[in-house]
Amino acid sequence: MLKYLSANYILPVTSMPIKDGIVAVDEEGVIQGIYDPASFTLNDKVKIERYDGVIIPGFINAHCHLELSHMKGVVPKGTGLPNFLSQVMTSRSASMKKMDDAMAKADKEMYENGIVAVGDHANTDNSSTLKEESQILYHTFVEVIGVEPEEADFKLKEAKSLTQEFRNGHVSITPHAPYSCSKALFKKFKKAVPETNIISIHNQESDEENKLFRYKTGEFLDFYKSIGKNADSIKAQARNSIQSYLPYLPYPNKLLLVHNTYTSLKDLDFVERMDRDVVWCLCPKANLYIEGALPKIHNFINAGQPLVIGTDSLASNDTLSVLEELKALHEHFEDLDFLQTIQWATINGAVALNIQDKYGSLEVGKKPGVVLLQGMEHMRLTDKVKIKRLA
Ligand SMILES: [Zn+2]
The missing domain is CATH 2.30.40.10 (Urease, subunit C, domain 1)
Known part of the structure; x- marks a missing residue:
């Protein structure tokens, strides 16, 4: 019928x-x-x-961390990214029951909010069973993190083995962020993954990231100290983070750059010249929650760059709703055209996750x-x- x-x-x-x-x-x-x-x-x-x-x-939520769903309201707003990360790391542990219940609730919330597919970052296999049973299609991005060069081999091996836990065929390994991966790890990652491996990396979510790469100063150095990591291998590059790490990412892999709050016009120019398959993911509500700032959206629009929408996790958002993200964008940028933003929230996200044949x-x-x-x-x-x- x-x-x-x-x-x-x-x-x-x-x-x-x-x-x-x-x-x-x-x-x-x-x-x-x-x-x-x-x-x-x-x-x-x-x-x-x-x-x-x-x-x-249906909406495509291009960026989420389902396994942080139990952290709703735990980290206060406006701490800035390095402090936010410290607080997530110290307070993310909870009973399996609490985490499972929160993930199930988040999955249901996304379904009811019209979300049909999600690009979801994972550091554990906590979400694997739920993802198999969900009505939502999840592409899992298993994160690899390793600030110290000596960790690179082990961390990559660990991430590879974690991908085995996500069995729907929509899984890839991704560097978590420029500040959380050593150059050695980037280089080894490049050799380790096939062309079909979609990458989804947190990019320029905080200006502290650019400060770290330009001058090797700022809050990230305190962050490394607080988590007992040696930052000796990091060298000042005299340019923003994206210009430093992009050449180390494998080519021609599809590349989702997430947040882009502090991406400059010069960075955008640089990326365009690299001639890569890049998609820019906006998570406006999480940016307002953590940094109290938003990306310079018109730079991306004027450059004709493809944009997609993500909610990020409940650790930095009070909803998992692509519609609410769109509302935040339209509220802050009044001249946006709905017929354009609806593409970001649907077809562009589907293309980014390589599921445009169905979604x-x-x-x-x-x-x-x-x-x-x-x-x-x-x-x-x-x-x-x-x-x-x-x-
Ligand atoms: Zn994220």
């Missing part, structure tokens, strides 16, 4: 919006037809479910999830907009 869903507008995302359009979805959630009202000939037996609002494909747009044959946005003012996303999952 097909369900026929209609609303004031259908946004297939990869094609033009359809006023009063109709989407036919089968019991499995696969799109079987998309019609404009003029071409749709009503058969007596067909019942159309009609809604007020805008129908879009990211309303197209016949895809199973992208069908979501209704209620309370839109024409094509404007306001704070009042609510979500209802239709398939």
Whole structure:
């Protein structure tokens, strides 16, 4: 049996919006037809479910850490990144039961918020069972971390073995961040992974990261001291972090750069010249939570760079909702065009995770999830907009 869903507008995302359009979805959630009202000939037996609002494909949350879900509200706002990291490291341990319950709740919250797929970072196998059973598709990015060069081999081996725990075929190894991996680790990582290994690295989330790479000064040096790590191998590079580490990442692997709060125009120029398959992930609510700052979004838009949306974890956010991230962006950057930001939240994320064959747009044959946005003012996303999952 097909369900026929209609609303004031259908946004297939990869094609033009359809006023009063109709989407036919089968019991499995696969799109079987998309019609404009003029071409749709009503058969007596067909019942159309009609809604007020805008129908879009399910959201892609390109960046999350499900295993930190039990840390909601634990770290205060506005500490800056190095302090935030210290606090996460010292207070992340909890009973397995508490962590499992929090992850299950977070997974359910994301489903209800219209999220169909997630790029999720992991340091443990805590989330593996939940991911197998979830209605959401997870691509797991197993993080490799190692500040001291001597740790590189062991840390890579450890990460490789952890990938075995995530068995849905959507898993890759990724350096956690420029400040948490030695140059030796980057070089060994480059040799160790195949071209298909998608990379998702935290990038320029704090200006302290740029200070560390430019001058070897700032709060990260205190951070290393506090966790007992030797920072001797780090040398001042006289340029921002991304310009220092990007050449060490394997080519032509797909590359998600996450946060980019302190990415300059010069950095953007540098990345463009490297001619790589780069996607920029924005996590505005987490940036406001930790640093009280937002990326210079117009630089990326003007450069025609692909953007995607992530929620980050509940350690730095009060919701796991791509819609709430979009609202934050539209509130802070009033000239943003919803027809563009909705692409960041759907098809761009699907392409970044290499799942665009099924996700990211309303197209016949895809199973992208069908979501209704209620309370839109024409094509404007306001704070009042609510979500209802239709398939
Ligand atoms: Zn993150």
